[in-house]
Amino acid sequence: MSATPSFFQTPSPPGLTGIKAWLLTHDHKRLGLMYLWAVLFWFVVALTVGFLIRIELMSMGRTIMSAEVYNSAFTLHGVIMIFLFVIPGIPAIFGNFFLPIQLGTDDVFFPRLNLLSWYLYMIGGLLALISLFTAGGFPDTGWTFYVPFSVGTNNNVSLTVFAAFILGMSSMLTGLNFITTVHRMRIKTMGWMQIPLFTWSLYATAWVQLLATPVISITLVLVIFERFFQIGLFDPDRGGDPILYQHLFWMYSHPAVYVMILPGMGVISEIIPTFSRKAIFGYKAIVASSLGIAVAGSLVWAHHMYTSGMSDVAVFVFSLLTFLVAIPTAVKVFSWVSTLYRASIEMTPPLLYGLIFIYLFSVGGLTGLVLGAAGTDIHVHDTHFVVAHFHFTMFGGTGFAFFAALHYWWPKMFGVMYNFKRAYLAATLATVGFMFHYVPMFILGLKGMPRRYYDYLPQFSQGNSLAAVGGLLLFSGIILMLVNLVLSLRSRQVAAANPWGGCTLEWSVPSPPPLHNFVSEPRVMAYPYDFSEIIARESQGK
Ligand SMILES: [Cu+2]
Numbered sequence: 001m002s003a004t005p006s007f008f009q010t011p012s013p014p015g016l017t018g019i020k021a022w023l024l025t026h027d028h029k030r031l032g033l034m035y036l037w038a039v040l041f042w043f044v045v046a047l048t049v050g051f052l053i054r055i056e057l058m059s060m061g062r063t064i065m066s067a068e069v070y071n072s073a074f075t076l077h078g079v080i081m082i083f084l085f086v087i088p089g090i091p092a093i094f095g096n097f098f099l100p101i102q103l104g105t106d107d108v109f110f111p112r113l114n115l116l117s118w119y120l121y122m123i124g125g126l127l128a129l130i131s132l133f134t135a136g137g138f139p140d141t142g143w144t145f146y147v148p149f150s151v152g153t154n155n156n157v158s159l160t161v162f163a164a165f166i167l168g169m170s171s172m173l174t175g176l177n178f179i180t181t182v183h184r185m186r187i188k189t190m191g192w193m194q195i196p197l198f199t200w201s202l203y204a205t206a207w208v209q210l211l212a213t214p215v216i217s218i219t220l221v222l223v224i225f226e227r228f229f230q231i232g233l234f235d236p237d238r239g240g241d242p243i244l245y246q247h248l249f250w251m252y253s254h255p256a257v258y259v260m261i262l263p264g265m266g267v268i269s270e271i272i273p274t275f276s277r278k279a280i281f282g283y284k285a286i287v288a289s290s291l292g293i294a295v296a297g298s299l300v301w302a303h304h305m306y307t308s309g310m311s312d313v314a315v316f317v318f319s320l321l322t323f324l325v326a327i328p329t330a331v332k333v334f335s336w337v338s339t340l341y342r343a344s345i346e347m348t349p350p351l352l353y354g355l356i357f358i359y360l361f362s363v364g365g366l367t368g369l370v371l372g373a374a375g376t377d378i379h380v381h382d383t384h385f386v387v388a389h390f391h392f393t394m395f396g397g398t399g400f401a402f403f404a405a406l407h408y409w410w411p412k413m414f415g416v417m418y419n420f421k422r423a424y425l426a427a428t429l430a431t432v433g434f435m436f437h438y439v440p441m442f443i444l445g446l447k448g449m450p451r452r453y454y455d456y457l458p459q460f461s462q463g464n465s466l467a468a469v470g471g472l473l474l475f476s477g478i479i480l481m482l483v484n485l486v487l488s489l490r491s492r493q494v495a496a497a498n499p500w501g502g503c504t505l506e507w508s509v510p511s512p513p514p515l516h517n518f519v520s521e522p523r524v525m526a527y528p529y530d531f532s533e534i535i536a537r538e539s540q541g542k
Contacts, residue, residue, distance in 0.1 A: 026111035029513060031118050032097030033413065039089050040482065042125060046080035047478060049073055054437070054471035057464050060455060067454040071140035072155070074452060076132065078143030079160060083167045084125055086398050087256065090263035091209075092121065092174060094405050095202045097413060099178060101506040101513060102196045104187030104522040109180040113173055120170035127163035131156035142452060144253075147234035147245045151226045158227050161220045168213045168220075171259070175209030178202050189524040196504045196528050197286055201266025204290040208255045208262075212298065216252035219245065243308055250301035258297040260394060261361075262290060264401025265332055268354050271408055272336045273529045274502045275351040276343030280529045282335040289328035296325045306374050307381050315374045322372035329365055333358060348500065349423035353404035356431050360396025364389060367442070382452075385445025388438045396434060403427070403481060410485060411495030415511040418488035426484060430477030436470025501534045 016024055022034060053073050056063045065073065096114065100107050108114050132138045136155040139145070150157050182203050186195070195203075223245075225231050232238030234245045273280040280286065302310065302318040336358055345351070367389040371377045380386060411417050440463040445451075449460045456464065498507040505522050506513070 024115070026107070026115055027515065028096045028100050028107050028111070028114060029413075029517075031114055032093050032095075034118055035088065035092040035096060035121070036413075038122060038125065039085055039093060042080050042084040043089075044482070046077050046085060047475065049077040049080070051471055051475045053077060054468055056454075057456075058468035059465070060458065060461060068140065070454045071452070072138040075139050075142055079128060079139075079164065081394075082143055082256075082260075083164050084121075084128070086260045086394055087171055088121060088167070088174075089398070089402050090267060090405055091178070091202055091205060091259075092117075092170075094198075094267070094409055095174070095178060095263065098409065098506050099199050099202055100181060100185065101509065101517050102199045102504055103182065103185060104190055104505055104518070104524060105181070105185040106516040106518070107185075108177045109184050110177050114177055117170045117173040117177070120166055120173070124163045124167035124170060127159055127166065131159035131163065134159070144249060145220075145223060146249075147223065147226070147240075147242045148236060150223060151235050158224045161223050165217050165220045168217045171209050172213045175206035175213075178206040179210065187522055187524060193284065193287075194524055194526070194528055197269035197280065197283070197290075198263075198266035198504075200287050201262045201269070201290050204294040205259050205262045208259050208294050208297070212252045212255040212259070215248060216256070219248040219252070222248075243305070243310075246305050246308060247302065250304045251298075254301040254304065255294075255298045257393070258293050260398050261401075262293060264357070264361075264398045264405075265290070267401045267405040267408065268336060268357055269332070270502070270504065271350050271354040271404055272339050273531070274408075274500050275346050275348055275354075276339050277346070277501070277531050277535055278339055278343040278529075279527065279531065280335060281338035281341075282331070283527075283529065285331050286335050289331040292328035293325065296321070296328065300325055303372055303377070306377050319372055319374050323369065326365065326369060326372075333362055333365075348407075349418075349420060349427065350404050350408035350500070352424065352427050353400055353407060356427065357397065357400040357404060360392055360400060360431075360434065364392030364394075364396055367392065380445050382450055383445035384441040384449045384451055387451050388441035388445060391438050391441075396438075403430075406481075406485060408500070409506075410488070411499050412506055412511045412513070414489060415495055416488045416491070417493045417495040417499060418485050419491075422480065422484040426477045426481035428477070429473050429480065433470045433473025433475070433477055437467050437474050438470070440464070440467045440470070501531070501538065503531055503534055504528060 022030060025031065025034075052064065053070070056065050056070055056073075096108070134156060139150070139153065139155050139157045139160050141150040141153060141157060145157065145161060150161075182195070182199065222231075222233055226234050226240070230238055232240045234240045234242055236242060269280060269286055300318055300322045302314060303322045306315050306318075367385075371380070371386065371389060407418070407423060444460050444463040444467075447459065447463075449456055449463075495511050497510050499511075500507070503525065505524075508522060509517055509519070
């Protein structure tokens with residue numbers, strides 16, 4: 001820490017009590033918890049809206065909502081899930097709580113800026129809520145806000161877009177904090193090749209957050225300007241170019257999928273070695289692949305636009321680059337599976353979610369190659385095949401990594417253990433439901449069912465009713481999972497400091513950790529996933 005702490009570095013003012021001790025806190029752990037409850041609230045809201053969409057599609061014609069409400073419902077589901085759950089979820093909750101501890105330090109570099117990031121998150125959420133209930137109603141454009149429709153439609157596009165802009169600011173400031181903390185707050189005895197993989201994944205994510213988010217921020221502001229001042233940048237009626245908007249939008253939104261998935265991959269890289277009692281396979285390769293994904297992922301955005309009329313050469317180049325990104329992603333999957341190979345695996349709820357993640361994300365990744373290839377993509381573009389694909393990567397991937405992180409770090413965050421039986425039942429229900437919900441959508445898409453249409457042809461009925469059953473199982477499984485975790489706060493089954501036998505620094509401090517995290521000088525191991533000591537201790541029954 002520099003001699004004269006700056007405004008953003010001042011530690012929590014002592015003597016705060018009651019609600020003030022939360023709303024004015026600078027403690028990274030408290031901020032992690034404040035994000036947890038806010039993010040879970042938005043997750044349940046967006047999950048419920050998603051479930052209602054599924055019920056509407058259960059049968060042809062109107063089921064529970066009108067076509068207008070349906071359009072706003074899938075827009076609301078997408079906007080909340082992406083900007084208020086998938087992007088902030090793992091970094092803001094578990095990154096805030098654990099990154100400083102994994103680095104052996106007592107807080108992030110800018111604690112007060114960290115509090116500002118939380119307030120920006122809350123304000124962004126509030127604005128989205130207001131745009132739901134004020135005149136004009138929630139936008140019906142889809143979360144992509146494509147022009148010229150989003151310029152002309154008379155609902156609250158400007159307010160919702162502004163909410164996304166504010167949330168982008170929160171995400172950028174969090175990224176800035178994490179990068180500075182990794183460079184400046186890391187304990188002296190920890191070299192770069194001793195940093196845990198979760199923290200590495202957040203570091204790579206933070207660079208994408210910092211460099212890509214400004215693109216979407218300015219693009220969203222331009223949409224507001226187009227709506228208010230008709231500047232003629234995107235609107236073809238005024239000489240504007242709607243394709244320009246698509247390039248700007250995806251220049252952020254594709255790198256953003258790595259902001260969404262990289263932290264989840266970092267969680268899995270913590271869980272797999274812990275329950276395999278084995279050093280992770282290819283530590284350096286995983287670090288390199290995180291950085292590789294962050295860089296290569298910024299070069300493929302136009303694979304969302306193969307049908308936008310761009311040249312064959314451009315289609316070819318973006319298709320090739322898209323295949324390149326699959327390589328560092330595959331390195332991670334290969335390393336996780338190699339770590340499990342011949343390991344002494346101990347099954348626990350976090351590991352179960354970790355294994356489910358690997359399976360679902362791999363299906364998502366492989367179908368991504370089908371979409372990366374221009375020949376097949378042009379056939380399934382804007383169909384339910386695409387919807388199934390990104391739910392396998394974003395829900396099966398980030399969502400289930402989020403569930404894995406919840407079950408892995410819950411005992412550390414709250415000092416209590418949850419019921420394993422209920423946890424396993426919830427995971428099973430959610431996974432079986434997930435498969436019955438999304439696999440039919442691949443087939444419906446291949447058969448030509450377009451996405452974002454309120455109604456469909458008779459030949460799509462069977463697939464949609466099957467998906468409705470899946471939706472019900474999935475929804476019930478997730479609600480049971482959350483209830484089980486919350487019940488553990490009442491049951492008060494005390495958790496040990498290291499219930500899983502993990503060897504990164506958060507498992508060396510009490511559960512929950514004290515205000516300044518460490519009661520003694522943290523001991524950094526030569527290699528971050530060296531289980532030899534733990535195995536020796538366990539073999540002596542300690
Ligand atoms: Cu993409």
